[in-house]
Amino acid sequence: MKISIIGSGFSSLAxxxxxxxxxYDVTIFEKNTTIGGRARQLKKEGFTFDIGPTWYWMPDVFERFFSDFGKIPSDYYQLEKLNPAYSVYFGVDDYITIEDTIEKILIAFEIEEKGSSIKLQKFIDTAKSNYDIAIKDLVYNPGVSPLELVTFQTxxxxxxxxxxxxxxxxxxFKNDRLAKILEFPVLFLGAKPSDTPSFYSFMNYADFGMGTFHPKNGMYEVILAIACLAKELGVTIKTDSPIEKIIIDNGQAKGIISKGETILSDIVLSGADYHHTETLVDKTYRQYSENxxxxxxxxxxxxxxxxGFDKKLINVNHHTLFFDVDFDIHAEAIYDNPKWPENPLFYASFPSKTDVNSAPEGQEAGIFLIPLAPGLEDTPELREAYFEKIMTRFETLTSQKIKNHIIFKESFCINDFIKDYNSYKGNAYGMANTLTQTAFLRPKLKSKKVKNLFFTGQLTVPGPGVPPSLISGKLVADLITKHHSL
Structure with missing residues (x-):
């Protein structure tokens, strides 16, 4: 039985x-010249950057994935636990460092606010209990029925x-700085902390309880690992193969058209943007309206x-967050009143702090990220203005001059997300995990209108992020197997 998969991101590869x-006889079709979807790689002048995800959290999910094939991650790539995991700037030379064990983090909280370590331990105990329920059990449900959420534990x-x-x-936590650090992990789920159900505190356990890791040579190594496994299992991967149409005959997916060529398939699975995939079928077969x-x-x-910097930077860690401005005002510019934020929070990653292969000797690779509302105007002038803004703040906060040490810079924003990934409104992380967009309330893995058409990835179950994308790939494969046993 032939299966055509659209896209080669984490969920499609899984x-x-x-x-x-x-x-099954599986072929992946990727529109870009390299695999990985949002998790591609940029190499330039001896520097290597992950274009997309830079955080490796929830190592158990990766282990569970590889163990399904009798493998372990270290068969394919080397992992290093980061210490410190990250630091958070609140002002000039004013930061809190999150280290690699809960014991060290409890001490850091206690130094910041007396009595807070006891509260943190209690909070993390709850977060761990939620993690055990969610990641070991709940998220491995296909989002078909509300009853999936009803268990003795939930x-x-x-x-x-x-x-x-x-x-x-x-x-x-009355201390604003500690509260911000605890609210930070749920940003990976794509919504404001005030719109994210308490149950998702399991992200805090992923952060403090399990730690932050770095695969040697970057997150792209994980993509290469899963692609290697896929090929070992007989999967064919075709790059430079954009999809023009999904062929439907009598309410049944029959194949795809790529670069004018018809590829007949028994099943079509799309790991591409869900909204975009639905534009590849005639309107009558679309499950979800533009509205x-x-x-x-x-x-x-x-x-x-x-x-690329021509010197090593000081006063920063591999992962460094800049929370020196008002989070709520920035969040408002993303979710409530979409516009370019006047004073954005931003995040920076310096993989060359850990990984000598990321930059030439004595130099530094830097990745800077400003979260934005999807669908905003995106121009070279705006990009330049915001680069200047964050570089100026970066210099002040970390007490060093860096602008005249820049060898080059490349940017990636809303227009690129649309062009490279057909991303709805140029979103970066899919659809947020709010209460009304959780589990069975998300777009379905299986088309309700077209037989043999399936979906996977960040806009469907279970949600945004790399570990959920791996899980999404397993869930849809299980559904296909259930409906189409060989």
Whole structure:
């Protein structure tokens, strides 16, 4: 049985492995010249940058994926646990460093605010309990029925679906700086802490309880690893192969058209942007209207810069967050009143702090990210203005001059997300995990209108992020296997 998969991001690659293992004849079609979807790589003048994800969290999800094939991650790539995991700037030379164990983090909290370590331990205990329920069990459900969420364990935590992270954190932690650090991990889920159910505190356990890792040579190594596994299992991967249309005959997917060529398939699985995929079928076969998509809460887009510096930078860690401006005002510019934020928070990653292969000797690779509302105007002038803004602040906050040490910079923003990934409104992380966009309330893995058409990735179940994308690939492969046993 032939399966055509559209896109080669984490979810598509994961799904291809599970399907090939079951004996299906699987071919992946990728529109770009390299695989990886949002997790591609940029190499320039001896520097190497991850274009997309830079955080490796939830190592157990990666381990579980590889173990399904009798493998372990270290068969393919080397992992290093970062210490410190990251630091957060609140002002000039004023930062809090998050180290690599909960014991060290408890001490850092206690130094910042007396008595806070006891509260933090209690908070993390709850977060771990949620993690055990969510990541070991709940997220491996296909989002078909509301009953998936009803278990003995979730029944005891039902109130956590109706409170939110911000309320819980602020109730316990009066120190604004500590509260911001605890609210930060849920930003990976694509919504404001005030719109994210309390149950998602499991992200805090992923952060403090499990730690932050770095695959040697960057996140792209993980893409190459899964692609290698896929090929070992017999998957064919074709790059430079954009899809023009999904062929439907009598309500049934029959194949795809790529570069004018018809490729007949028994099943079509799309890991491309969900909204875009639906534009590849005639209107009558679309499950969700433009109105539906326009009302959804999308995760932010981003303005990204990939910068080569001709010297080593000081006063920064591999991952460094800049929270020296008002988070709520920036969040408002993303979610409530979409516009370019006047004073944006930003994040910076310096992989060459850990990985000698990221930059030539004595130099530094820097990735800078500003979260933005999707769908904003994106011009070279705006990009330049914001680069200047964050570089000026960066110099002040970290007490060093860097502008005249820039060898080059490349940028990536809303227009690029649309052009390279057909991303709805140029979003970077898919659809946010709010209460009304959780589990069975997300767009479905299986088309309700077209037989043999399936979806995977950040806009469907279970949600945004790299580990959920791997899980999404497994879930859709299980669904396909269930409906089409060989």
């Amino acid at each position: 799904a291809s492995c599970y399907l090939a293992k079951k004996g 029944a005891k935590k039902v109130n956590q679906f109706f409170s939110n992270i911000k309320r819980d954190v602020r109730k316990e 539906y998509w326009s009302k959804k809460t999308f995760a932010p887009s981003s303005l990204l810069f990939y910068v």
